[in-house]
Amino acid sequence: MKTSEIRDLIDFISKSGLNEVDIETKELKLHVKREPDQKVFKSSPVIAPVAATAPVATSAPVVQQAAQTPATQPKAAAEAPASGKKTIEIKSPMIGTFYRSSNPDTPPFVSVGDKVSKGQTVCIIEAMKLFNEIESEVSGTIVKAPVENSSPVEYDQVLFVVEPD
Incomplete structure (x- = not known):
């Protein structure tokens, strides 16, 4: 999963009212959770490595990655x-x-x-x-x-x- 896809997921969760999402593949385990009344800021995601079986308990929006993905690429801005x-x-x-x-x-x-x-x-x-x-x-x-x-x-x-x- 690319960084831009993770950002899009976090933005979607903050706008949709969802409080928790889990996604798991062979290469990646992703858990995003936030408190219902907590504001989510665009610059607030934290990316952290975690073991595939590690429990996740957090109140801040957090993105956890089980495997290191290929090098992330920056987004080219508008000209x-x-x-x-x-x-x-x-x-x-x-x-x-x-x-x-x-x-x-x-x-x-x-x-x-x-x-x-x-x-x-x-x-x-x-x-x-x-x-x-x-x-x-x-x-x-x-x-x-x-x-x-x-x-x-x-x-x-x-x-x-x-x-x-």
């Missing part, structure tokens, strides 16, 4: 004019810690002015001790990188601005 040219934003698909490289001794995946291709890893976001490679969904040139290395990021926060080819 917005910047200095007369169209750009696309690569946004964070989750809350976590942003890293420009795989470790402190290696160069960053991408920098301002670099060409990126669709599917190329642009950064890593650590969430709950899981390191998620974030891939570009567009080919182009990085024109802006507003997030500092090792900084916390919010869901849907702009990580990079790309000028498409």
Whole structure:
């Protein structure tokens, strides 16, 4: 299950009035629960690894994943004019810690002015001790990188601005 599908499920639950949903497949066990009167915020989902047989007891909206899914991909935002040219934003698909490289001794995946291709890893976001490679969904040139290395990021926060080819 992709991060966008999990977000859609959480949004659906918050709008529908449902309080609890369980989904289980071979690769994934998903349990979402919220208190009936609790407000759900778009940036509030928490993703946590859990054993397949672990009991879940929580009052906050929580998404629990039994298996690590393939690297999540950011959502390309609507095109917005910047200095007369169209750009696309690569946004964070989750809350976590942003890293420009795989470790402190290696160069960053991408920098301002670099060409990126669709599917190329642009950064890593650590969430709950899981390191998620974030891939570009567009080919182009990085024109802006507003997030500092090792900084916390919010869901849907702009990580990079790309000028498409």
